[in-house]
Amino acid sequence: MSSKDLGITVKKAEDLSEWYTQVVTKAQLADYSSAKGFMVLMPYGFSIWESIKEHFDRKIKEIGHRNAYFPLLIPERLLRREAEHFEGFTPEVFWVTHSGNNELGERLAIRPTSETIINESYSRWVKSWRDLPVLINVWNSVLRAEITSTKPFIRTTEFLWQEGHTVHETEEEAEKEVMTILEIYRRLVEDQVAIPVLVGKKTELEKFKGAVYTTTLEAMMPDGKAIQMGTSHHLGQNFSKPFEIKYLGKDEKEHFAWTTSWGISWRLIGAMIMAHGDDKGLVLPPRVAPTQVVFVPIHYKESDKEIILQTAHHIADGLGKHSIRTYIDDREQYTPGWKYHEWEMKGVPLRVEIGPRDMESKQITLVRRDTGKKTAVPQADSVTHIVSMLDEIQQSLLHKAKETQAKLTATTNNMKEFAHIIETTGGFVKAFLSEDNDCEERVKLETGATVRIVPFEESARGQCVYCGHPNSREVVFARSY
């Protein structure tokens, strides 16, 4: 592969979509599959997913959640048990009709989400208040037939995700769980993936089919389109009733339990690519980068090689003690320039160059991926410098993403201006909207913008941007992925 093949041939600002596709494939994050609509998550992409997964997995285990695994296939009669849920998912469900040459007695759905198959188990596991809460999470893949085109990580028929499913004694506890998880998601997305989000509720029109209400995190991409980063649903008793999840309470009476479900997917990786990448390729936030620091030794003479590699290993060992993930690129078949190119494409946050001149002056050269800025630091305290520079990069990426979000956030109560903003810059548009569903649907039809969130904290009310009805609540609109 020549250096040229590695480079991105379009500017991010000029054609985000083509830029995105090139970054995904050239940084070897993912590949298309011969199964239409499906994506292969390649090792480099997978290691980013592992990093996100490990973080979230640890956070939910700390507060008592545990992982489990439930069947891939859901008998049709189970999927039908909650009517709104079934209606919502049936157009995109894959149906298994045969095993070998035998036609099955009942069609089996490949899970589009697992509420039905999981709640069916819960109805057998939950008998008494002593069995509650049930706090279970599943890491798996789900399938939803994509009728429009595939966009790796963002819109694929199959996607990797986690789905949490919990059962509680009271409505209050269930609602608390919904918000606890939403907050863990928010911190994951903002503090790890370095993308700021708006949090709030979905409208009736946009909520998860089967939920009482859905809470969500929404991020803004540089092209002015929003992306849903995760959802946490209060299911009330909508599932516990048809699935008969009942428990004997402390009052010796039988009660229907209260359930929640919540999920994030590999979509986070797609949003991260779009939010932070630049014309050279991927830019990874240090906290999720599989390799945080890459060492590129530069030695033209064989005699320099040993001491330079020794120095690299020495510093890498020191970084290891701070749990910093390093890679020493001592491959002989590539030039330093080729290596810079490759690691820039792959978004490694910090590059360390060590050459003969660095050895003479007892220093090393640090090159930030996000800014390209070079800094020479003494070898003696290089570990301290690197650790703090990684932290600086993490903060700086979040800061820049916040600026983008702020630039792409507007407020209006004029429908013409609303349509103009949506059509031109895009972004989040705050406006008042009457609770008449018709207004929401008409705005969507006329502008392509949907309500991304209804803020948790209600502000003063105002005139509906569409129908002018006074006393309408404030919502945030955007076109979205």
Add this chain to the structure above:
Amino acid sequence: MSSKDLGITVKKAEDLSEWYTQVVTKAQLADYSSAKGFMVLMPYGFSIWESIKEHFDRKIKEIGHRNAYFPLLIPERLLRREAEHFEGFTPEVFWVTHSGNNELGERLAIRPTSETIINESYSRWVKSWRDLPVLINVWNSVLRAEITSTKPFIRTTEFLWQEGHTVHETEEEAEKEVMTILEIYRRLVEDQVAIPVLVGKKTELEKFKGAVYTTTLEAMMPDGKAIQMGTSHHLGQNFSKPFEIKYLGKDEKEHFAWTTSWGISWRLIGAMIMAHGDDKGLVLPPRVAPTQVVFVPIHYKESDKEIILQTAHHIADGLGKHSIRTYIDDREQYTPGWKYHEWEMKGVPLRVEIGPRDMESKQITLVRRDTGKKTAVPQADSVTHIVSMLDEIQQSLLHKAKETQAKLTATTNNMKEFAHIIETTGGFVKAFLSEDNDCEERVKLETGATVRIVPFEESARGQCVYCGHPNSREVVFARSY
């Protein structure tokens, strides 16, 4: 749940099958699902799987393997591309024919294993010798329709496993990979899961459909039936040719690559239950136990409680420094006796009892799950005692399993005796077998025994147990799960 519900109602020695089912469900490892043939892996069972998974994942990453994810569904034309492979798997494949209300243009198979869909990607990824080796592993689930009855962990339609798929420049490298992985498997099974295995090759009849040859690990269960614990396949160029995995060699010529594949599944958990469990329930080897030490504080007076719990936490903290996984069972609603019962059922290797008398004498009481033996040790050096006792338990379980294996291993060259052994005690039976496939099939037909392994190291040859042909190779037979 009363204590009685928790107990196993049959003896392991009298009805292994019923005993097994009770342990699986009462220790809350797994549950049946309303989707026939499918199993739910419950949190406790999943945490054992996580423990096995983390160990293996680390081992293969240390030698350069990386994880990835490939699509669940395989277009029929891809699955058909390697003829023997397709013929082997097609009777048990689940076919997806519809998405929503639309009939698909081409049927899609739910992966029974991923050679075809993965090699199709590899054909695009591998261009030059520089791209080799490709060392990729996948953690996923696969589906194979089970026509006979379901046995949790052992025989289920869907199972969790890992499948490794590698590509190499030369045949020697591929064959070396097959053996490297087999050895990692052997150490995992023997050193972690504490089950001794025989390793060797499968016969043509028993090999993976599509492989040049299959290597395997076989364990012996207490009922005299063997169980396949993992397989590592040399695929030669059987897949690289139909899938066109070609590379430009150092010689500037195009070559077909050499591939391997290998897998272990949650079956290991099933074998572990059968191998080590007793009439009280599960017995877990310390190295794979999610909780290795459970503390049961015993306090009848509220005044004793605080100091006893403090002591437990102090020792648990000390154990944490040795990476020992502990749980302090301070639940108020259960008696110590109830707790003993529960943790015995769940197979926690070591129980620590701390009561008022222990506090007076500045000691604690250790109770081994495998032997029931109680030992009082001074609180001051309890950590050292516990660490070494866990190691002792680990060794002891392996030792006992080796004794069982030895007891259930026989040698004969007499067909009548062979049939008698298989029919009565069962176990591994070493015998000579001519390389005429007919003999192998006839032995299988007449006795139900199959060749579990052909040893790697060829011993002296002898007369075929079935046809008397001299110069036959030694093999190991058994009935199997």
